[in-house]
Structures are given as structure tokens and as C-alpha cells.
Amino acid sequence: MGLLVNLARLQIIEAKNLQERAQEQQTALVRPVVPRRPITDRNGVVLAVDQPVYLLYAHPQMFTIPPAQVAAQLAPLLARPVQELEEIFAQGGTGIKVALDLPEAIAQQIQRLGLDGIDLEQQQERLYPQQDLFAGIVGYVNADRQGQAGVEFSQQKVLERLAPDLRLRRMGDGTILPIDLPESFLHADTLRLQLTLDSGLQRVARTALQQQMQKFNAKRGTVLVMDARDGSLLALVSEPSFDPNRYYEAKMELLKNWALTDLYEPGSTFKPINVAIALEAGAVEPQTVLPDEGEIYVDGWPIRNNDGVSYGAVSVTEAVKYSSNIGMVHMVERMEPNVYYDWLERIGLGKPVGIDLPFEAEGQVRSREEFVGAKINRATTSFGQGFSLTPLQLLRLHGMLASGGLMITPHVVQGLIDENGKAQWQPTLPDPKRIFSPKTAQAVVEMMEQVVKDGTGKPAQIPGYRIAGKTGTAQKASPYGGYSNAVITSFVGILPVEAPRYVVLAVVDEPTGGLVFGSTVAAPIVKTVMEALIVTEGIPPTSSR
Numbered sequence: 001m002g003l004l005v006n007l008a009r010l011q012i013i014e015a016k017n018l019q020e021r022a023q024e025q026q027t028a029l030v031r032p033v034v035p036r037r038p039i040t041d042r043n044g045v046v047l048a049v050d051q052p053v054y055l056l057y058a059h060p061q062m063f064t065i066p067p068a069q070v071a072a073q074l075a076p077l078l079a080r081p082v083q084e085l086e087e088i089f090a091q092g093g094t095g096i097k098v099a100l101d102l103p104e105a106i107a108q109q110i111q112r113l114g115l116d117g118i119d120l121e122q123q124q125e126r127l128y129p130q131q132d133l134f135a136g137i138v139g140y141v142n143a144d145r146q147g148q149a150g151v152e153f154s155q156q157k158v159l160e161r162l163a164p165d166l167r168l169r170r171m172g173d174g175t176i177l178p179i180d181l182p183e184s185f186l187h188a189d190t191l192r193l194q195l196t197l198d199s200g201l202q203r204v205a206r207t208a209l210q211q212q213m214q215k216f217n218a219k220r221g222t223v224l225v226m227d228a229r230d231g232s233l234l235a236l237v238s239e240p241s242f243d244p245n246r247y248y249e250a251k252m253e254l255l256k257n258w259a260l261t262d263l264y265e266p267g268s269t270f271k272p273i274n275v276a277i278a279l280e281a282g283a284v285e286p287q288t289v290l291p292d293e294g295e296i297y298v299d300g301w302p303i304r305n306n307d308g309v310s311y312g313a314v315s316v317t318e319a320v321k322y323s324s325n326i327g328m329v330h331m332v333e334r335m336e337p338n339v340y341y342d343w344l345e346r347i348g349l350g351k352p353v354g355i356d357l358p359f360e361a362e363g364q365v366r367s368r369e370e371f372v373g374a375k376i377n378r379a380t381t382s383f384g385q386g387f388s389l390t391p392l393q394l395l396r397l398h399g400m401l402a403s404g405g406l407m408i409t410p411h412v413v414q415g416l417i418d419e420n421g422k423a424q425w426q427p428t429l430p431d432p433k434r435i436f437s438p439k440t441a442q443a444v445v446e447m448m449e450q451v452v453k454d455g456t457g458k459p460a461q462i463p464g465y466r467i468a469g470k471t472g473t474a475q476k477a478s479p480y481g482g483y484s485n486a487v488i489t490s491f492v493g494i495l496p497v498e499a500p501r502y503v504v505l506a507v508v509d510e511p512t513g514g515l516v517f518g519s520t521v522a523a524p525i526v527k528t529v530m531e532a533l534i535v536t537e538g539i540p541p542t543s544s545r
Contacts, residue, residue, distance in 0.1 A: 034161045035124050038192040039138055039151060042234075042414060044421075045199040047134050048152070048244075053125040054107040056099040060089045062117035070115055074098075077109050101125060126152075132241040133202060136257035137195070137357065137412055140244035148247075149255055151195065154358045155413060158425075161189055190419040195412050196232035201225060201532055205235045208528040209506065213239060216511030216521055222259040223525060224395045224505045225533065228402035228494075231410045231429070234502075235529070260360045263388035264507070267474025268306075268323045268518070269490050270384030272444050273397050274332060275320060277343040279440045283334040286443055287315050290327040299376040303329060306473060320447040321455040323471065328382040337372040344371075344381070347435055348407065350389065353396045356413045356427060363389035385474060391490075395505045398492050401444050402500040405436030442500070449497045457491065459523040462530060464541035466497035469526065471518030476510070486510045491522035495530050498542060504529050 010018065035050035056078075063070055071085035078085070078099055088098060102110075107120050126141045128134075139150020145160070147153035205223040213221050225235040238259050242250035256262075278284045294310025296303055305311075305325050311318070319327030332340055344350075350363035365387045371377050380386035392410060400407050415426035448468035451457040457469035472490040475483040490507040494500050506525040533539065 036126065036141070036145065037159045037161060037189070037416075039159070040192050040194050040417075041134075041197045041199045041202075042194060043198065044194075046129055047138050047195070047199075048126060048128050050124040051127050052104050052122050053100075054102040054104070055097065055121045055123060056102055056107075056110065057119040057121065058089060058096045058098050059094040059117040059119065060092055060096070061094055063089075064116040070118070073113055073115065074110065074118075077106055078102075126244075128244045130199065131245065132243045133199070133206065134197070135241045135244045136238040136259070137197065137236050138244065140247040149359075150257070150357060151193070151412065154356055155193060158416065159193055191416045191424055194414045194417045196227075196234065196414050197236065197412060198234045198536060201529070201536055202235045202237060204532040205525070205529045206237045206239065208525045209237055209239055209508075212508060212511075212521055212525055216508065216513050216516060218508045218512070218521070219510035220258065221506070221508040221525075222391050223507075223529060224259060224391060224503075225529060226395055226399055226410055226503045228399045228408065228501055228503055231396075231399065231408035232414070233410055233412050234533075236412065256359060257357065259507075260355060260357060260390050260392040263361060263364060263390060264488050264509070265385045265388050265474045265477060266394050266490065267384040267472035267488070268325075269394060269470050269472035269492050269505075270397075271320060271323065271328055271382075272401060272448055272470050273347065274328060274382055275316060275447065276401060276436050276440055276444045277340070277347070278316070278331050278335060279443060280436050281335055281339060281343060284316050284331055286317050286447065288331075289313050289315055290319055290324075290330045292319070292324050292326045292330075294326065296326055296329065298329065298379040299374060301376050301379075303379060317447045317450060320444075320470070321450040323451075323456055325383040329379045332378055332382040337378060338368070340378060341368050341371050347397060347400070348393075349387065349397075351393075353393055354409050354430065355392060356411045360392070361390055363387065363393055384472065388477075391505060391507045394490075394492070395503060398494065398503050398505070400435050401441045401448075402494045402503050403432070403441070404438040404500070405434060405441040406432040407435050408432050445494055445497055445500050448494065452493075456517070456519045457493075457523055459519055460491065460493055460527045460530070462527060462534070465495065465530075465534065465539070466542045467530065468494040468497050468500070469523065471523060473517045487516060489516060489518045489521040491518045491526045493523075493526040493530055495533065496539060496542060502530070502533055502537070504533070 038046055039048040040046055060067060067089040068086055071082045075082045075085055088096060137150050139152035140148055141152050142148050147156045209221045209223050221239050223237040226233050238257050240254060242254040292311040292314050294305055303325060311324060314324050314327045350365035352360045352362050366377055377386055396410055409429050413427050416424045418424050445468045448470050449466055452460050452467045452469045456471040460467055460469045470492050474488050476486045476488055478484040488509050489511055492505045495502045504526045506522040508521045511521045
């Protein structure tokens with residue numbers, strides 16, 4: 001009777017409770033360690049990848065040998081004094097953190113010791129093999145594995161792989177049974193985020209920039225390379241940079257990519273854009289003659305050519321070739337002020353380009369009332385001052401010339417690629433927008449070719465190739481009003497002239513020395529990058545004309 005009563009109690013009264021206890025003993029809650037997806041360049045070179053690291057915990061209450069012996073065995077593997085470990089173990093209790101971010105090889109050696117009361121917990125650590133080469137583009141993740149800059153931030157949802165906790169069956173000794181596992185657990189995600197950037201070209205651009213920055217003791221610099229067919233960036237260098245593996249040691253100002261976050265006045269590199277506007281508006285033709293008095297006064301303000309030369313009269317082509325400020329002022333005077341402002345709005349002056357990198361800044365442009373109401377504002381805009389933009393925004397403007405008049409969206413993300421190199425996802429980009437006619441765009445590119453052949457851009461010449469370019473040497477605005485003695489130099493190049501495709505922009509901020517111009521500081525950088533482009537992209541030399 002007693003057995004029958006007990007059997008009824010177990011199977012009826014306590015059945016539910018016993019069943020729950022059995023399930024707890026027979027199942028295990030597993031929290032999968034899911035690596036963040038890797039990031040590579042367009043050729044598969046790894047720019048960011050997860051690697052396993054381990055946290056070491058101690059439970060002194062569970063030691064089966066004296067703490068001193070445990071400390072003696074762990075000390076050489078952790079490269080820490082035995083006494084220090086003994087003091088940690090003396091705290092008693094359980095779950096004491098002993099070491100963080102242990103490499104897998106060290107963790108395996110600790111496991112082989114078979115010490116009771118010692119636990120290892122696997123985690124993932126983000127590694128950036130290229131160190132500071134791509135920091136401004138790739139960015140970094142914080143201790144919570146959240147992207148804080150660059151692609152790591154803007155593509156957070158694409159890069160992270162979330163896996164829910166799994167409740168799996170196990171045997172009596174705790175071994176997990178390989179049944180009832182979800183398919184996603186058995187088949188690892190091998191997708192990687194591929195960028196449009198080229199590591200080799202990035203390295204060439206960075207080296208050339210660093211050499212010029214060192215030569216002229218410059219504050220900072222940037223180099224951008226874009227394929228004008230689709231807006232893909234092949235290189236995006238900002239110096240000085242930082243090591244994303246140790247981002248916490250970097251100065252705050254280095255954690256941003258100033259090529260898209262900081263504004264500057266572009267100076268003469270904006271002149272070709274003004275020429276395209278004037279041509280498209282019907283205000284001038286390439287051979288229209290413009291007066292050049294060397295110095296004029298507008299609303300009481302003196303304006304002169306940077307080289308101090310008076311050319312008497314110049315064609316539009318010569319105004320670009322010799323970088324005539326006076327010629328540019330007379331050119332924009334041929335346009336009705338509101339029409340000119342309409343064109344500045346149409347080309348997106350002051351607007352962000354919509355790149356797939358975070359924290360892009362808007363430019364600064366005067367209101368229509370200020371622009372139309374003061375002749376001096378139109379005059380300074382004609383030669384690239386009185387407004388500000390980012391290097392990236394200037395790159396897109398010249399991309400319109402190289403693309404035959406289309407406004408395209410610069411971008412660095414190519415898509416998610418599987419292990420076979422097949423695209424599994426690609427971002428959707430805005431459709432190109434027609435701004436200038438192909439005839440106008442090509443006419444301006446050929447004017448810029450004269451700058452390299454016979455004008456201020458001669459240092460960018462490459463034998464056998466038709467190169468278009470434009471120099472820029474602009475005074476920097478002073479925080480106290482007016483302009484300071486510091487300059488920002490730049491050079492933009494387009495290759496090849498007969499079939500424009502690649503746009504290269506170099507900007508060097510506050511170079512010092514005797515001869516600091518766009519031609520001497522920035523143009524040699526662009527030449528070096530273009531020489532590398534010719535090799536990388538297999539660009540044939542120009543046929544004889």
C-alpha cells in the first residue's frame with residue numbers, strides 16, 4: 001500500500017514538478033558566441049575580423065590544491081607575478097576576474113592544466129590587421145561591440161549577427177547531444193562586408209600624402225580617389241590617423257574622418273565648376289574673351305590674381321589655365337544673380353553627398369538674399385571663397401565633370417559577399433541625376449587639361465597620358481573674421497581626358513615654407529596616385545594625336 005501511495009504521489013501529485021526538474025537536468029541553455037562579420041577591401045584583403053579571446057575566472061572555494069600552487073602554475077602563462085595572483089585568490093568567494101582578452105593559445109594551455117576552480121569564458125574581439133591605414137573608413141567598435149565610427153557604425157545592422165539563446169539536450173555527463181540543433185547553428189554565416197576600396201592604392205596615397213605633409217610640416221591632409229562611373233571610392237586617406245585596435249589611446253579629434261566632417265573654402269579648385277555653370281547657362285563659350293585688369297574693386301573690396309599678374313584679356317579656357325580670379329569675376333557677372341544662385345542649388349552646393357559613412361557635415365553657403373544682394377558675394381564665389389564645403393563634396397562636384405555631367409553618390413560599401421565571391425546583398429544607391437550636358441562636361445575637362453599641359457598643374461604631368469587638373473591655394477578664414485595667413489592647398493585631377501573616369505583629390509591643410517601652393521604641395525601627390533591607378537587599373541597610354 002505504501003508503494004502504491006508513493007507511486008501515485010510521484011506520478012500524479014508531483015508529476016509536473018518532477019518533469020520540470022528532469023528537463024532542467026537534461027537540457028542546457030547555450031548562448032552562442034557569434035562573431036561580427038568581417039570587412040574586406042575589393043580584393044578580399046581583410047580590414048576587420050573577429051577573433052576569439054577569453055576571460056579567466058577563479059573560484060577559490062573550489063580549489064582542490066593550495067592557492068599558492070594554482071598561482072604558481074598560472075603565473076608563467078599570464079606573465080604575472082605569483083604573489084599578485086595569490087593576493088587575488090585570497091579574496092575568496094567565487095567568480096573572481098583574473099585576466100581579460102587572453103589569446104586562444106594561452107587559453108588552451110590553461111585548459112590543459114586541468115585546474116579545479118578555474119573557468120574560461122570565450123568572447124569575441126575585433127581585430128584590425130591594417131591598423132591605422134583604414135581607420136577613418138572602417139572605424140572601430142567599443143567594449144560592448146557597438147560600432148562607434150566609420151563602416152562599423154553605419155553598417156552596424158549588416159555586420160552584427162544576432163543569435164538567440166538555445167536550449168539543447170544533453171547526456172548525464174553534461175555532453176551536448178547533436179540533435180534538435182537549428183540549421184543556423186550547424187551552418188556558419190560566411191558572409192563578409194566588401195568595400196570598394198583598394199588596399200594597394202590606399203597605401204600609395206597615404207605614403208605620398210605623408211611625404212608631402214612632412215616636407216611642408218603640414219597640419220593634416222586627405223586624398224580621395226573615385227571612379228566616376230558609379231561613385232565607388234577606391235581610396236580615402238585622412239592624416240593623421242589612429243590605430244582602431246587601440247582607439248582608446250587616440251586623441252578625440254583623430255576619431256573622425258575630416259574629409260567628410262570638416263569644412264574649408266576650396267579656392268581655385270571650384271573654378272571649373274563655375275565654368276561649367278556659365279557654359280550650361282549660355283553666359284559664355286570656351287573662347288569668350290574676358291577682361292583681366294590684374295586687380296579690381298567690388299563693393300569697395302580689392303580682388304586680385306593670386307600671382308599678381310594682369311593678363312589684360314583672357315579666354316574662358318585661359319582663365320582656367322592661368323587660374324585668373326579677375327577673369328572668373330567677370331564671367332559670373334554675365335549671369336543674372338538669381339540664375340547663378342539657382343545653379344549653385346542645383347549642383348547641391350552646401351548639401352551632404354549622402355555617403356554610406358557617418359557624421360558627414362553640410363557645407364555653408366550664403367542665403368539667396370545675401371548672395372543676390374551683395375555683388376562681392378558673387379565675386380568671391382567665382383574663385384571659390386566665401387562659402388565652404390568638405391573635400392568629399394568637392395570630389396563629387398568634379399565627379400560630375402568626369403561622368404559626363406551626372407551627379408553620382410560617392411560610396412564605400414560594395415555589399416555582402418559569400419565565400420564563393422558571389423554578392424548576396426548590395427546597397428541601393430540613388431539614380432544618377434543629369435546636371436550638365438556631356439558636351440559641357442567634356443569641354444571643361446579639356447580646359448582643365450590645359451592647366452596640366454601649360455598652366456599651374458604641370459607637376460601632375462604623366463608622359464603618354466592626358467591629365468586634366470586644377471590647383472587651389474586658398475587663404476583660411478580666421479575665427480576672428482577675415483582671413484589668416486594660413487593656407488589650404490589642393491589639387492584635383494581627372495584621368496584620362498579622352499574618356500574621363502577617375503577623379504583624384506588631394507588637400508593639404510596649413511603647409512608651411514616658402515613655396516606652398518596647390519602646384520607644389522598637392523599636385524605631386526595626385527601624380528603619384530594616378531601613376532598607381534594606371535598600373536592598378538591597366539589604363540593604356542593615350543594614342544598620339
